[in-house]
Amino acid sequence: MQILTQLIYSGIALGMIYAVIAFGYQLTFATSDTLNFGQGDALMLGALVGLTLVNAGVNYWLMIPIVCLFGAFQGAVVERIGVRPAIKIKSEFGWIMSTIALGIIFKNVAENVWGRDDLRFPSPLPEAPIKLLGANVLPMEILVVVGALAMMLAVELFNRRSIYGKAVVATFNDRDAAKLMGINTGLVITFSYALSSLTAAFAGVLIAPLTLTGATMGAVLGLKAFAVAIIGGLTSGMGIIVGGIILGIAETTTGFYISTGYKDVPGLVLLLIVLAVRPAGLFGKTAIKKV
Amino acid sequence: MTRFTKIALALASASLATLSLAADPIKIGVDGPFTGGSSSMGVSMRDGVRLAVEEINKAGGVLGRPLQVVERDDEAKNERGVQIAQEFVNKEKVAAVVGYINTGVALASQRFLQEAQIPVMNNVATGSLVTHQFDDKPDNYIFRNAAHDSIQAPMIVEEAIARRGFKKVAILADSTNYGQLGRQDLEKALELKGIKPVAVEKFNIKDVDMTAQLLKAKEAGAEAVLTYGIGPELAQIANGMTKLGWKVPMIGSWTLSMANYIDNAGPGGEGARMPQTFIQEPTTPKRQSFIVSYLKTFNPKNSRIDSPVSAAQGYDSIYLLAAAIKQAGSTEGPKVKAALEDLKTPVEGVVTTYSKPFTKTDHEAITANIPVFGEVKSQRVVYAYPDDQKKASEVRLKDVNAKGALTVSKKK
Numbered sequence: 001m002q003i004l005t006q007l008i009y010s011g012i013a014l015g016m017i018y019a020v021i022a023f024g025y026q027l028t029f030a031t032s033d034t035l036n037f038g039q040g041d042a043l044m045l046g047a048l049v050g051l052t053l054v055n056a057g058v059n060y061w062l063m064i065p066i067v068c069l070f071g072a073f074q075g076a077v078v079e080r081i082g083v084r085p086a087i088k089i090k091s092e093f094g095w096i097m098s099t100i101a102l103g104i105i106f107k108n109v110a111e112n113v114w115g116r117d118d119l120r121f122p123s124p125l126p127e128a129p130i131k132l133l134g135a136n137v138l139p140m141e142i143l144v145v146v147g148a149l150a151m152m153l154a155v156e157l158f159n160r161r162s163i164y165g166k167a168v169v170a171t172f173n174d175r176d177a178a179k180l181m182g183i184n185t186g187l188v189i190t191f192s193y194a195l196s197s198l199t200a201a202f203a204g205v206l207i208a209p210l211t212l213t214g215a216t217m218g219a220v221l222g223l224k225a226f227a228v229a230i231i232g233g234l235t236s237g238m239g240i241i242v243g244g245i246i247l248g249i250a251e252t253t254t255g256f257y258i259s260t261g262y263k264d265v266p267g268l269v270l271l272l273i274v275l276a277v278r279p280a281g282l283f284g285k286t287a288i289k290k291v
Numbered sequence: 292m293t294r295f296t297k298i299a300l301a302l303a304s305a306s307l308a309t310l311s312l313a314a315d316p317i318k319i320g321v322d323g324p325f326t327g328g329s330s331s332m333g334v335s336m337r338d339g340v341r342l343a344v345e346e347i348n349k350a351g352g353v354l355g356r357p358l359q360v361v362e363r364d365d366e367a368k369n370e371r372g373v374q375i376a377q378e379f380v381n382k383e384k385v386a387a388v389v390g391y392i393n394t395g396v397a398l399a400s401q402r403f404l405q406e407a408q409i410p411v412m413n414n415v416a417t418g419s420l421v422t423h424q425f426d427d428k429p430d431n432y433i434f435r436n437a438a439h440d441s442i443q444a445p446m447i448v449e450e451a452i453a454r455r456g457f458k459k460v461a462i463l464a465d466s467t468n469y470g471q472l473g474r475q476d477l478e479k480a481l482e483l484k485g486i487k488p489v490a491v492e493k494f495n496i497k498d499v500d501m502t503a504q505l506l507k508a509k510e511a512g513a514e515a516v517l518t519y520g521i522g523p524e525l526a527q528i529a530n531g532m533t534k535l536g537w538k539v540p541m542i543g544s545w546t547l548s549m550a551n552y553i554d555n556a557g558p559g560g561e562g563a564r565m566p567q568t569f570i571q572e573p574t575t576p577k578r579q580s581f582i583v584s585y586l587k588t589f590n591p592k593n594s595r596i597d598s599p600v601s602a603a604q605g606y607d608s609i610y611l612l613a614a615a616i617k618q619a620g621s622t623e624g625p626k627v628k629a630a631l632e633d634l635k636t637p638v639e640g641v642v643t644t645y646s647k648p649f650t651k652t653d654h655e656a657i658t659a660n661i662p663v664f665g666e667v668k669s670q671r672v673v674y675a676y677p678d679d680q681k682k683a684s685e686v687r688l689k690d691v692n693a694k695g696a697l698t699v700s701k702k703k
Contacts (some may be wrong), residue, residue: 003506006535010502017499116326116366118523120555127557129534136536210557211499212523216327220497245293260492261466263503 006135007252013141015248017210020148020203021225022232022240026194027155029234030172031185032194034083036075036094038103040222044215045106046071046201047208048114051121053137060124064205072194078102079193087189095115103218110215118217121208140209147206149241151199156237168192227271233281242282246270314352316359317622319344319612320385322375323392323415324367329521331550332392335598336361336415338589338606340389342581342647343613345588353613354620361385365400367393372400380407386622387412390421392417392601395468405432408624408633410615414608415601417544418472421699427569432628434649436611436642437604438568441697443544443662444476445483446566447517450482450664451542457515461490461508463501463528465520473544477502479697489513494524502533502667518543525563526555533559540564548665548672550597552569560667564675567665568642569603571596571672573638574683581606581641584598595671607640611648611656614638643684653691660693 024039036042046067053063082102086094125143129136159165170178171188179185211217224247232243247267255263274281321340323333340360360381360422365372372391379385380403388404389412391397397416404411405425412434413421421439422696425431451457462477464470474491481488489511492504505528508516516532516539517523525547532538540562542545547565556563573579585602587596596602612627619626637646648656663683666675674680 003510005321006506010500014500111326115330117330118551118555120557127533127559129536131536136534138534195668212526216497221499252500256506260494260504260507264495 002134002198003256005133006252007256008249009132009135009137009141011249011252012245013137013144013210013248014251015228015244015246016145016148016241017203017207017244018225018228018247019232019241019244020144020151020206021200021221022228022244023148023152023155024200024203025226025229025235026234026237026240027199028189028192029229031168032083032087032171032175032189034087034091034277035099036078036083036196037099037222038078038106039196039225040218040220041103041110042071042074042078042197042200042218043204043207043221044084044218045074046197046204046225047121047217048204048215049109049201049214050205050208051119052114054122060122060205065200066203067205068198069238071198071204074106074201075194075197076190078197079190083189083193084186107215107218114215116215118212118214121205121213123209125209130224138210144206144210148203151202152237152241155195155199164191193281207232224267227267230271230281231267231274233284235285236281236283239283241279300321314356316357316382318359318361318385318614319352319609320375320379320383320388321362322365322372322379322388322390322396322428322473322589323362324396325355325364329367329392330570331522331597332366332415332546332601333364333390335596335602336390336392336605338585339602339604339607340609342585342588343606343609345630346584347609347613353616354622358609358613365393365396367394367396369399372396373403376400380404380409380671383460385409386616386624387627389414389605389612391416391421393467394421394468394472397421398468399409401433408432408628410434410453410612410624410628412608412612416603417443418469419476420472430625430628431654433622434611434631434654434656436608436640436648437600438545438657438662439565439655440473440476442657444607445480445697446659446662446664447477447479447542447544448486450486450564451515451517451540452481452486455515457540458486459512460486460515461492461511461513461518462488462517463492463504463520464492464518466493466495469521476697477517477519484677488517494520494528496521497523498524498527501528502535504528505531505535505537509535513539515540515542518547520544521546522549522551523555525549525552526560529559529563544598545665546661547667548598550595552671553667553672553699561669563585563667564664565672566662567672568598568662569600570663570665571599571673572674572680572683574680575686577639578603578641593670596624598600603641606689607638607642607645610638610640611645620641643688646688648689649692656689658689658691658693661684661687 050067082098083095126140169185171185228243232239250266254266325333344358363375387410392415394416419441464474490508542564545565547563615630619630663679664675665672
């Protein structure tokens, strides 16, 4: 039992790491039907900028808002350069290429600025584990879970309660109608990209003390997060959390009960099953595309 | 420009051209990962090479010609290594190649150099197969001055089973060529002791969570964890142990001495033990002068060489090649190779004094009696056993009869 508890804890912590990244995919998909394939790189930039600030003597908690601002700016740049031209000409695939390209550019820039070594991110919390129901948890893992949930809750509240959030939801429901109602949909889309990179940058500094920090940290995590977004459903914040936890626990338990060599397999099999049975994801709304 | 200056310029450039002809440099290719997860080994190796080249050139070069290094970053990628090997052969026309940190890259790249009859001195890559890849060819151009896995694996097992008396051990190895070949060697060496590992687990490069692997080892009752991987993931293993509150000794291949393991694992990484050919301690005059000039030239963080073993072996590899070129009186591949196989004068290196380091059939300069055990202590690698440290000033010479190595045969 203790083993299972331990595996589930680690699975949840790992799953929440995936979920915070996947959340960024969901944000932009909700407004513009596009995804930022450079999400993993936005995360990496956030973590590296954060590390530079911490090493320069800025307090970890003070550093977070600065990194968030940086992330928002970076997301806006991606939208302006990569996505807007594609949306304007109603290109179906242009944004895929351009966001991937921008991701690669960001990675190369980071390699030149910070080098390609994996660096240690000093943990703001004590590194000794805490006993919880017979299994060990790192304080930092709890922070990741709490931070991720708080961030998602904040964004959901913003979308549901504030007037600006309503503009976001309206743009999602019907972009053309929203435009006719006087909503600046272009700005809303830029905003959603800024918000999505902001969450990625925040996720970066949140998880960096657990993972290692380096220019290549985003690649694997970004891909796993993509699987989470598909499993959970690209239109549902709740689905992202559940999808993340499912994938995380699937990885740790398979690793233990079957073989560590196959630990990535069940998650991906699940992905295939979900795509075959419920293409919109476990919690996604089935969208009817009018042609 | 007046006519006079034109003439003067022409004369000057002509005399420069003849000068450079007189001292045409000997090009040596240097290949290693200078970026990425293995970079602490690659960069230290390169710096060791640079140091040796600078010293040799200051002393007048080899055959009256200066050495010139052609450095290329293979990013630990097999395909980059292959491109670089071809560039060395066709474009740069190097006399010899030193380097290769990653076993996979070495195996993929060195066939081009073998075919072009250019000697390769592997100064870091440890895969057992590296020097045996061309055993079936009449001439083998691949040499090595690093402790290969068939020495390291039995040393690790000897340390865990015989010296420290563990009965139950788990193996954690990464999924690369390096990790999996090393795992095979570890299993073979354990078998010779009549022991079967209680758990054999795998992890991927960039894995951030080792809970499943460690729990399996823990549940199986492992008293020690034997590792084959590189720095960042080894650090995740140490961090994972801290998290689980399960602390057993880590004993593994020499990569446990990498700076990115020591730094990223922090206090949880202390006590890890690994075979080392060189420990950053001034135990002989040669080692002292090496350490002093390395620290002076490259000024590493906290006066700690990122990977002392790589730096020392990189440095020695150049001296071995220089001695061979000098003896051959030529930079032609076959002649240099023949000289390496029959070095007349001993070469005093940092790791050991190489007297007759290679023969026609034996291309390994390091034998099982040379490496010692290092231990991570206060963020540095020190001698694990005081006895080794006391005797460190006695240089351990190559002993072909040294016991402990596994026999290597080329896979058909």
